[in-house]
Amino acid sequence: MSIAKVIVDVQAKTINQTFDYLIPERFQDILSEGMRVVVPFGPRKITGFVVGIKDSSDFDKVKPIIEVLDIQPVLTKELLKLGKWVAEDTLTLYINAYQAMLPQVLKSQYKKEIVRNTLEPLSPELEDLFAGRDVIGFEEFEQSIIPYSKLQKALQNSIISINYLVKSKITKKFVTILEPNKESYLLEEALMDLSPNAKKQRQVLSFFIRNPDPIEQTKLFTILNSNRTVVKALLEKKLLKEYKKEEYRNPYDENAFEKTLPLTLTAQQEEALNPIKEKINQSKHDVFLVHGVTGSGKTEIYLQAIQEVLEQGKEAIVLVPEIALTPQMVKRFKGRFGDKVAVMHSALSSGEKYDEWRKIQMKKVQVVVGARSAIFAPFENLGIIIIDEEHETTYKQEDQPRYHARDVAIKRGQYHNCPVVLGSATPTLESFARAKKGVYKLATLDKRTNEKEMPEVEIVDMREELHNGNRSMFSTRLKESMESAIARGEQIVLLLNRRGYSTFVMCRECGHVKQCPHCDIALTYHKRSNQLKCHYCSYEEHMPRQCPECSSDSIRYFGTGTQRVEESLNELMPHARVIRMDVDTTRKKGSHEKLLTSFAKREADILLGTQMIAKGLDFANVTLVGVLTADSMLHLPDFRSSEKTFQLLTQVSGRAGRHELPGHVIVQSYTPDHYSIQLASHYDYNQFFLREMQIRKTFRYPPYVYLSLVTVSHPNHVKVVQITQRIVQLLLKVVGEDTVVLGPTPSPIARMKDRYRYQCMIKYKNEPNLRKYLKKIIDQFAEEVRKEDLLITIDMQPYHLM
Ligand code: ADP
Ligand code: ZN
Ligand code: ZN
Numbered sequence: 001m002s003i004a005k006v007i008v009d010v011q012a013k014t015i016n017q018t019f020d021y022l023i024p025e026r027f028q029d030i031l032s033e034g035m036r037v038v039v040p041f042g043p044r045k046i047t048g049f050v051v052g053i054k055d056s057s058d059f060d061k062v063k064p065i066i067e068v069l070d071i072q073p074v075l076t077k078e079l080l081k082l083g084k085w086v087a088e089d090t091l092t093l094y095i096n097a098y099q100a101m102l103p104q105v106l107k108s109q110y111k112k113e114i115v116r117n118t119l120e121p122l123s124p125e126l127e128d129l130f131a132g133r134d135v136i137g138f139e140e141f142e143q144s145i146i147p148y149s150k151l152q153k154a155l156q157n158s159i160i161s162i163n164y165l166v167k168s169k170i171t172k173k174f175v176t177i178l179e180p181n182k183e184s185y186l187l188e189e190a191l192m193d194l195s196p197n198a199k200k201q202r203q204v205l206s207f208f209i210r211n212p213d214p215i216e217q218t219k220l221f222t223i224l225n226s227n228r229t230v231v232k233a234l235l236e237k238k239l240l241k242e243y244k245k246e247e248y249r250n251p252y253d254e255n256a257f258e259k260t261l262p263l264t265l266t267a268q269q270e271e272a273l274n275p276i277k278e279k280i281n282q283s284k285h286d287v288f289l290v291h292g293v294t295g296s297g298k299t300e301i302y303l304q305a306i307q308e309v310l311e312q313g314k315e316a317i318v319l320v321p322e323i324a325l326t327p328q329m330v331k332r333f334k335g336r337f338g339d340k341v342a343v344m345h346s347a348l349s350s351g352e353k354y355d356e357w358r359k360i361q362m363k364k365v366q367v368v369v370g371a372r373s374a375i376f377a378p379f380e381n382l383g384i385i386i387i388d389e390e391h392e393t394t395y396k397q398e399d400q401p402r403y404h405a406r407d408v409a410i411k412r413g414q415y416h417n418c419p420v421v422l423g424s425a426t427p428t429l430e431s432f433a434r435a436k437k438g439v440y441k442l443a444t445l446d447k448r449t450n451e452k453e454m455p456e457v458e459i460v461d462m463r464e465e466l467h468n469g470n471r472s473m474f475s476t477r478l479k480e481s482m483e484s485a486i487a488r489g490e491q492i493v494l495l496l497n498r499r500g501y502s503t504f505v506m507c508r509e510c511g512h513v514k515q516c517p518h519c520d521i522a523l524t525y526h527k528r529s530n531q532l533k534c535h536y537c538s539y540e541e542h543m544p545r546q547c548p549e550c551s552s553d554s555i556r557y558f559g560t561g562t563q564r565v566e567e568s569l570n571e572l573m574p575h576a577r578v579i580r581m582d583v584d585t586t587r588k589k590g591s592h593e594k595l596l597t598s599f600a601k602r603e604a605d606i607l608l609g610t611q612m613i614a615k616g617l618d619f620a621n622v623t624l625v626g627v628l629t630a631d632s633m634l635h636l637p638d639f640r641s642s643e644k645t646f647q648l649l650t651q652v653s654g655r656a657g658r659h660e661l662p663g664h665v666i667v668q669s670y671t672p673d674h675y676s677i678q679l680a681s682h683y684d685y686n687q688f689f690l691r692e693m694q695i696r697k698t699f700r701y702p703p704y705v706y707l708s709l710v711t712v713s714h715p716n717h718v719k720v721v722q723i724t725q726r727i728v729q730l731l732l733k734v735v736g737e738d739t740v741v742l743g744p745t746p747s748p749i750a751r752m753k754d755r756y757r758y759q760c761m762i763k764y765k766n767e768p769n770l771r772k773y774l775k776k777i778i779d780q781f782a783e784e785v786r787k788e789d790l791l792i793t794i795d796m797q798p799y800h801l802m
Contacts, residue, residue, distance in 0.1 A: 004031060004065060005052035007094045008041055013782060016093045019048075020057040022064040029149035031065075034073030034080055036106070038066045049098050051080055071152050071162060072361070074106055076378050078415055085411060091771060091778075091794045092401040100401050101376035105354040111165040112138035114151075118159050126154060138162070164354065178231065179214040181241040190239050200230040205239065217242070222597065257334040262304055266297060272443035273301050279419040280308050280383055287410060289390075289435040290423040292445030293454060293683065294654025298423045299329075300449075302386045303336050305421065306367060310340070314383025314418070315366045319405055321392040322346060322371040327593050328618060333369045344370030344377075347589055372397060375405045375412070382416040385409045390422035390431060391647055396799045404797055406431075425654065425685075426647040429696065430703040432689055455625070455656040455663030457649075457681035461672045462629075473568060478626050478666045486576055486605045490623040490661065494569075494608040495652045496562055497632045497645075505532060507547035508554040514544070520751040525557040528584070537753045565608060565628065581609035614652040620659040625652055630669040630677050637748045638801055639701045642676040646688050649680035700740065700763055708762040708770065709798040711747060713755040713791045720744075723781065723790065724758040730777045731762065739764040748801060755791070771796070 005018040021039050023031050031037075035050050040063045047069065075083065079101055087097035099107050116134050121127060125146045130136055141151060154160045180187055191205050204226055221227060234240045265273065272290055279286050292298045306316045320329055322345060333341050342356040342365040359365045360377050368377045372395055375385070387395065387409055395405040406422065413420040422431055422440070435442035448454070460475040470476060485492050504522040505514040514523045516534035523532035525543065533540040547555045557564075562582040569578055579599050586592045592612075599607045600619055607613060607622075630649060633641050649667060656663025669677050679688040697704050712724045724744030731741045743760030750757055764770065774794055784790045 002028065003054050003057045003062065004037070004050045005054065006037060006039055006048040006065075007051055007098065008039065008048035009046050009095050009099075010041065011093065011095070012786075013093070013779065016095075018051055020059055020062050022057075022062045023053070024064045027065060027068050027148060029147065030071065030152045031068060032073055033077060034075035035071075036069040036074060038069065039063070040066060049075065049080075049095075051084075068148070071148065071155055074102055074361075074378075076380055078380070078412070079376065079378060082376075082408070082411060082415075086401050086403050086408065088771070089407070090401045090403050090796055091774060096400045097403075100373065100397070100403075103354045103357045104350040105164055113163045113165060114138055114141060115161050115163055116159075117161055120159075122154065122159060123150060125150060126160070135163075175245055176217040176242055177214045177245050178217050178220060178240050178242050180208045180212050181238055184209055184212060187239060190237070198233075200226055201233055204230055204234060208240065222594070225603075257331055257338065259338070260332070260335040262307065262336075263297075263300055265300070265304070266447070266449055268292075268445045268447060269297050269301055269449075272445060273304055275441060275443070276301075276305050276384075276419055276421060277308050280305065280312065283417045284419075285413045285417050286419050287413070287434075287440040288419060288421045288443060289427055289431050289440045290421060290443045290445065291427055291432070291435070291685070292423065292425060292443075293448060294425045294651065295448040295450070295452070296425075296445035297449040298388070298445065299332055302388065302421065302423070303332070305384055305386070305419075306337070309383030309418075310337070310366055312383055314381050315379040316368075316384045316386065317374060317377050317379065317382065317409075317412075318367065318369045318386045318388065319372065319374060319395065319409070320369065320388045321394045326596065326617065328596075330369065333367065337367050340365050341367045341369060342377075344368060344374045346371060347592070349589075372405045375408045382412060383418050384421065385413055385418065386421045386423065388423050390424045391426055391428045391643075393644075393799045396797065398800055400793075402795050402797070407797075426650050427685075429643060429689065429692060433693070433703045450659075452662075454683050455653055455665050457653055457665040457667060457683075459630075459672045459677060459681055460666060460668045462668050462670045472572065473565060473628055473668075474572060475666075475668055478668060479572065481624055481664065481666060482573065482576070482606070482626070485624045486573075488623075489621075491599070491602065491604075491619060491621045492606045492624045492626065493613060493617075493619075493622050493652070493655050494565070494606055494626045494628065495614060495648075496565055496608065496610055496628045497630060497648060505543065505555060505557045507550060507552060508556060509552035510547060510550040512547055512549040514548075518752070518754045520749055525561075526584070527563050536749065562608060562610060569606065569608065576606055577604040578606045578608055579604040581607060581613055583610070586612070611648065614648055614655070617655055619655075621661070622656055623661045623663050625656040625663065625665045627652060627665070627667045630667045631671045631674065634671065634674060634676070639696070639699070640799070642674075642692060642695075645674075646676040646680045646685075646692075649677065650683065650685070653680070653683075705740075705763045705765055706767075707798055708764075708774070709795045709801065710743075710760040710762070710774070711757060711793045711795070712744075712759070713752070713757045713793075714789065715755055717756045719788075719790070720756040720758045723784070723792075724760055727777055727792075728760050730780070731760070731773065734773045735762070735764065735767060735770070739767055 002023050004021050004023050006021050007018055008015060031050060031053065033050055033052060036047055037050055038045055039048050045066060075098065083097040083101055084094060087094045114136050116130055122130065129141060129144055129146060155162065187205055187209050191202060194202050203224055207224060217231065231240065235242060276288055290298055290301060302318060309316050318333065330343055342359045344353060344356050360368055360379060368374050387406060390406065397403050409420045431440065434440045460477050462475065465475045482492055505525050506512065514532055515521065516523055516537065516539050518539055519534055519536045521534065521536055523534055526533055530543050531540050532543055544555060546553050562580050566578055566580045569576065579595050581595050585595065598604065602621060627649065630645065633645050653665045656665055667677065667681060671677065675691050676688065696702065710727055712720050714720045721744050728741055728743045735741060740763040741760065744758045747757040747759050778792055781790060781792060785792065
């Protein structure tokens with residue numbers, strides 16, 4: 001066995017195959033499938049994945065592997081196979097699929113170090129190598145004559161470990177710790193001396209008199225709502241002292257999670273869980289769809305199913321949408337399973353992400369809760385895969401590889417003979433249709449665990465408001481309800497359904513709208529920086545004082561961004577305290593949590609935000625939910641817009657009255673009779689499903705047909721149309737009679753970053769060779785792609801039709 005088959009990191013279709021490399025003597029004992037290596041490729045040195053090992057090569061001249069990057073495989077045998085499937089299924093390169101399965105840190109080469117984990121004597125060679133040190137650079141090992149197999153053995157026995165040195169900025173994090181610099185009685189004296197006006201200082205000092213233990217500065221700030229100026233004053237008076245402490249990259253403090261025990265299930269929960277448990281115990285694959293209203297206890301079902309899996313010594317993957325990865329959600333899993341849980345989401349630094357991934361690889365955890373890419377967690381003994389809020393479009397990756405986590409989950413479930421559980425209050429039409437046909441097993445939970453009714457939904461016709469002379473974005477009904485909720489000391493969630501909306505800039509004189517010079521889209525106004533920004537490329541410019549067309553100075557911004565809503569809220573109800581949550585206020589790491597904690601502590605009356613506030617939040621004191629513009633999505637060029645509207649309205653309504661206080665929802669709409677708004681207000685999913693399926697059938701959309709989308713882009717308009725036209729014609733020659741090929745049509749955003757964009761849509765019921773056809777057709781344009789900056793992308797399951 002001396003030849004490795006390697007998939008190399010080169011972005012080209014012609015290179016999308018394995019290449020043979022000779023395994024040098026020193027790597028022969030240790031090299032195995034799933035490791036990354038450095039190999040010569042032409043004049044370059046590049047990385048690649050070993051996907052197979054064999055005795056001989058059909059080629060005469062086989063170059064040797066230069067370096068082995070991993071002593072332990074980073075991809076399991078299963079993942080190697082899975083990656084191949086993902087690449088073929090989504091029509092992307094193998095290398096893209098493999099890289100998508102790994103944390104960022106492993107996508108580039110980092111310096112490595114070897115860490116000694118034990119004080120026990122090592123083997124003599126290793127003892128020599130460490131020479132009394134605890135940590136050595138990996139290159140020291142490489143320069144030694146110690147065989148790799150020795151190192152690998154020590155690694156497998158956990159005697160040593162290998163660290164990837166991510167930029168030190170990320171690896172090491174320091175926190176400021178504060179503690180009293182004097183005895184309590186001296187602090188008390190100082191407190192008496194402090195001016196009564198120095199309220200903030202007095203507050204901090206009193207805190208330390210009561211709690212003399214060291215505390216993190218940031219924690220103190222959140223507890224007391226204090227700030228650095230105050231602390232600085234006390235430091236200068238030598239009443240406090242500070243020091244820096246290194247913080248480990250454990251993003252979650254284990255002690256912060258109170259242990260929870262399984263609840264006694266309701267009859268409906270029991271009925272949903274039993275068949276899942278049965279499959280777990282029989283080690284059989286099946287797909288379950290748990291359709292349960294918000295608050296029906298789906299999460300408790302997940303927790304108890306996982307418990308069953310853990311008792312069998314197996315592992316679990318739980319996917320939740322990125323924005324639902326709130327501390328509240330994490331707490332429920334950590335609370336039940338403690339340090340058995342790894343958490344993976346994009347707010348973690350790359351170092352933290354890598355650490356979480358390592359815990360999985362090293363079998364230190366048995367459960368992972370994470371966003372989309374956690375579906376590739378390198379577990380080898382999976383007992384269940386759960387996808388919560390299965391209707392969320394974030395489960396589809398919009399970049400190569402364009403995979404859907406649901407498909408990957410089912411593939412892995414089949415491999416591991418374990419159940420896959422999809423949960424939602426508003427399942428996708430695709431999943432619900434499959435469940436109705438019996439392809440998935442359906443469980444229905446139509447009652448909340450606390451037996452509380454779903455909150456009443458009231459629809460307000462905004463056209464009538466306008467008729468009656470109310471031009472504000474708040475109807476009289478909503479305003480009055482907010483006033484009385486605040487008067488009762490209760491809280492409000494306000495949703496601005498912003499997809500399809502933005503604050504654009506228009507001239508009142510001539511109607512000129514400021515557009516991005518590189519994309520066919522209006523620029524968005526950002527008040528804080530007084531800039532106009534394009535959301536598709538990174539173009540920005542200063543807000544002009546005059547209209548560039550007619551030079552009038554009546555250029556203004558329009559639309560209802562969250563900033564605008566906040567402003568008019570402040571005007572309308574100056575006494576109300578508002579927390580605004582949108583992409584602008586949550587950009588900084590941790591700010592999301594901070595705002596939510598603050599709202600939970602009732603430091604504000606109103607939580608105003610976009611989609612991100614609709615998910616998974618659970619506040620006992622929220623009794624009113626307002627939706628400002630229910631229909632803003634309905635008019636987007638997207639056949640799923642009714643479905644998305646229904647999902648969002650249902651989701652956000654579930655935020656109210658989850659506890660003792662009854663809830664109330666007010667939905668403002670300009671199309672109050674639209675079925676998705678009407679049916680959402682009655683929580684009538686079944687009726688919505690039937691209505692919407694009828695429409696999908698008539699217009700031939702999923703789930704009645706499958707869709708594939710080919711998008712062509714190029715700086716030259718004519719060229720794009722011509723090529724798209726040729727693709728359409730080539731497709732028409734090969735596809736079946738029933739299959740519809742549409743195009744060339746301009747993409748909804750017809751120009752982006754100075755490139756024109758056209759698309760071709762394929763609607764089909766049965767086209768088993770479509771991938772092959774598409775591949776072949778695209779290959780015909782390989783020359784142009786390489787030489788002429790032509791871009792052709794294929795999405796076999798498009799969600800964004802943009
Ligand atoms: P969902 O995920 O369907 O929205 P949750 O799992 O969040 O529902 O459950 C809603 C609330 O009901 C939570 O506070 C949860 O702790 C509680 N709960 C769940 N199951 C039970 C049960 N069997 N008995 C009592 N309370 C329960
Ligand atoms: Zn742009
Ligand atoms: Zn003008």
